[in-house]
Amino acid sequence: MSSLRTPCLCGKNFMQNDISEIIFTESQIQKRVKELAHEISDDYKGKQVTMVSVLKGATIFLADLMKNLSIPLSIDFMAVSSYKNTESSGIVRMIMDLRESPENKNLLIIEDIIDTGLTMHYLCENLKTRRPKSLKICSLLYKPARKIKEIKIDYLGFEVPDKFVVGYGMDYNEIYRNLPYIGILKPDVYRRK
Ligand code: IMP
Ligand code: MG
Numbered sequence: 001m002s003s004l005r006t007p008c009l010c011g012k013n014f015m016q017n018d019i020s021e022i023i024f025t026e027s028q029i030q031k032r033v034k035e036l037a038h039e040i041s042d043d044y045k046g047k048q049v050t051m052v053s054v055l056k057g058a059t060i061f062l063a064d065l066m067k068n069l070s071i072p073l074s075i076d077f078m079a080v081s082s083y084k085n086t087e088s089s090g091i092v093r094m095i096m097d098l099r100e101s102p103e104n105k106n107l108l109i110i111e112d113i114i115d116t117g118l119t120m121h122y123l124c125e126n127l128k129t130r131r132p133k134s135l136k137i138c139s140l141l142y143k144p145a146r147k148i149k150e151i152k153i154d155y156l157g158f159e160v161p162d163k164f165v166v167g168y169g170m171d172y173n174e175i176y177r178n179l180p181y182i183g184i185l186k187p188d189v190y191r192r193k
Pocket of ligand 1: 115
């Protein structure tokens, strides 16, 4: 995709105008995040967890989730990329590795969305070789329609339809991350003109 339309920056509601439908409101997301946090706190009782957040899309989810966890935890970050515009390239690249060694730690990967599963598959294979004590996955969203790799998601927020979604940390060309809700991006924003 070469001749992409950049988001229209005119008018203060420009981001909202590019959304065709809000699929999860701010309060629906907050309610679900609290439920996930309770479940995780129960499961990890008596243990310390290292939350491995995948930059950049999962940062808002991580922040809201950790505020609601009652267990001792540390956070670390990885950055990978498999996306080119709205289509997965199929090739996952490590852009930034963890700061601390994951060896002998209870790792909980925090991801914004699992789409084809290629990114999560790559992350799990990579982390497993570094001998963590345990490894689990928490993803806010899952798009089952586009599955290539089967992923066992231990904690899932919501399933989503086969549409490109933005907001609550998720972007299109780095824009829309600061929308407090999750919405479907109008296809004319990313279609060739
Ligand atoms: P996968 O490797 O195809 O599972 O893609 C995973 C990554 O692609 C996610 O972590 C997101 O960063 C990005 N992604 C996939 N679908 C969407 C979407 O609908 N909106 C925004 N980002 C997405
Ligand atoms: Mg992501």
